[in-house]
Amino acid sequence: MALQIYNSLSRQKETFVPVHPGMAGMYVCGPTVYGHAHLGHAKSYVSFDVVARWLRHSGYRVRYVQNITDVGHLTDDADQGEDKIARQALLEKTDPMEIAQYYTRSFYDDMDRLGVERPNIAPTATGHIPEQIALIERLVASGHAYEVQGNVYFSVHSFPEYGRLSGRTDQDALQSGTRVEVRSEKRHPSDFALWKKAGDEHLMKWQSPWGTGFPGWHVECSAMSMKYLGETVDIHGGGMENKFPHHDCEIAQSEAVTGKPYVRYWMHNNMVTVGGIKMGKSLKNSVNLKDLFRETPPMVIRFFILQSHYRSPLDFSETAIRASSSGLEKLQDTRKRLLETAPGSGSLDIAAFAGRFTEAMDDDFNTPLAIAVLFDFSKTINAALDRPEGLSAAAIADATAFLDTFAGTVLGIMDSGAEKGSPASEESRLALEKTVAILLDMRLEARKNKDFALSDRIRDQLLEAGIEVKDTREGSSWLLKS
Incomplete structure (x- = not known):
């Protein structure tokens, strides 16, 4: 069976046919870097990491682009409010670029520990201001955008198909616009x-043909995806919450300027819930990954995520995490047993399992079904090893290679050694975290006692050791400097 992908635009599964045979261009909306990553980020980026891994395993040359939003994302996800990064900079009394750099490093630190492979290209919005201005100029010249008092807006009426991804009509957009104060200069x-x-008080601004300002949130993804992947992108991914307005706006501005389909296959991962309630900072139930890793190995979190289909909601609970930990341990024990057992004479039909795993992954990246195949394989292996004849040396090698390929390389839930993300390195990381936690507690006590000299000395010595401490209203956090 050829690879089938559920296309959010057509609302059905379609056979994957890339623009260029043998190549797959993939763009996934990256984080807005104004805080530490949470479980919702993990759900998205682990899911799309497996998409990229499976495409590579299937023989495609993959160019994976994942942006970093470091300007322009306002607090209401549309055209009102403050820039999220600029607001965080004011709260922490520092520069917005320092905020962006710090939380970008924090994001990659968490993704590394989850075994998420780095994208081929990770462009930043601030690093592509000229490309965004050039795209806006083309939209203005073609009549799809207009300038009023230094602001430039896309005219939704100029693009009749606006909203077809989310299914929202123009009337829906109008009604949503009335929930907040609508800017009078809009048509x-x-x-x-x-x-x-941007006014004098705005911290992040650039010169443009329309005066000093900054780009809107939506335009960055169109400008950067088309620069690195061409005017038609094979796969564009993101969270379901991005369908409207972000992805609807991307489609409109991109297709208005090129006259070509912007994306062939739209993929959207579902949300994370806690006790059945959507996880979010506003509800104060957001699960910070750094906090979670102190209690649960990152590999268990990755396994937990992949036991749910990317299009299904993921409900977080301690019970579910314990079950994932137990399940992953069974798979790891099977591999360990293969490595430690003495060869016998028994044989094993691995091709059938490989076929079932491939069928699952080719069916819209069905990781829960693929993991079920791994459990069946593990059960079969253990039963074979329990028989008097055991398994031959060749069968043991083939079975180990099967797990290393499908559980390791494809799903990223099994390590073959003490490398990044492996149990050995995680034990070292946890020991480091406990040590730093003790030092930060000592530093907090020193600050309470107004012994600022000791507080500063602990911070400076940690920095010399490659550990950056950041003080916020929520407390102190730390990050290994890369």
């Missing part, structure tokens, strides 16, 4: 910002 409430005018 229509549903028009969205491509460029925003």
Whole structure:
């Protein structure tokens, strides 16, 4: 069976046919870097990491682009409010770029521990201001965008198919626009910002043909995806919450300027819930990955995520985590037993399991079914090893290679040695975390006693050791400097 992908645009599974045979261009919306990563980030980026891994395993040359949003994402996800990074900079009394750099490093630190492979290209919004301005200029010239008092808006009425991804009509957009104060200079409430005018108090701003300002949130992904993947992208991924307005806006501005289909296959991962309730900072039930890793090995978290299909919601609970830990341990024990057992004479039909695993992954990356195949394989292996004849040396080698390929290389849930993300390195990391926690407690006590000299000395010595400490209203956090 050829690879089938559920296309959010057509709302059905379609056979994957890339623009260029043998190559797969993939763009996934990256994080807005104003805070530490949470379990929702893990759900998204582990899911798309497996998509990229499976495409490579299937023989495609993959170019995976995942952006970093470090300007332009406002607090209401549209055209109102403050820039999220600039607001965090004011709260922490520092520069927005320091905020962006610190939390970008924090994000990659967490993703590394989850076994998420780095994208081929990780462009930043601030690093591609010229490309965004050039795209906006083309939209203005073609009549799809207009400038008013230093702000540039995309005219939704100029693109009749606006909203077809999310299924929202233009009336829906109008109604959503009335929930907040609609800017009077817009021709229509549903028009969205491509460029925003910045006042003297704004910390992140650039010169443009329309005056000093900064790009809107939506335009960065169109500019960067088309720069690195061409005017038509094979796969574009993101969370379901990005369908409207972000991805609808991407489609409109991209196709308006090129006249070509922007994306062939839209993929959207579902949300994370806690006790059946959507996880979110506003609900104060967000699960910070750094906190979670102190109690649970990152590999268990990855396994927990992949036991749910990327299009299904993921409900977090201690019971579910314990079950994932137990399940992963069984698979790891099987591999360990293969390595430690003495060869016998028994044989094993591995091809059938490989076929079932491939069928599952080719069916819209069905990782729960693929993991079920691994458990069946593990059960078969253990039963064979329990028989008097055991398994031959060749069968043991083939079975180990099967687990290393499908559980390791493809799903990323099994390590073959003490490398990044392996149990050995995680034990070292946990020991480091406990040590730093003790030092940060000592530093907090020193600050309470107004012994700022000791507090600063602990911070400076940690920095010399490659550990960066950051003080916020929520307390102190730390990060290994790369």
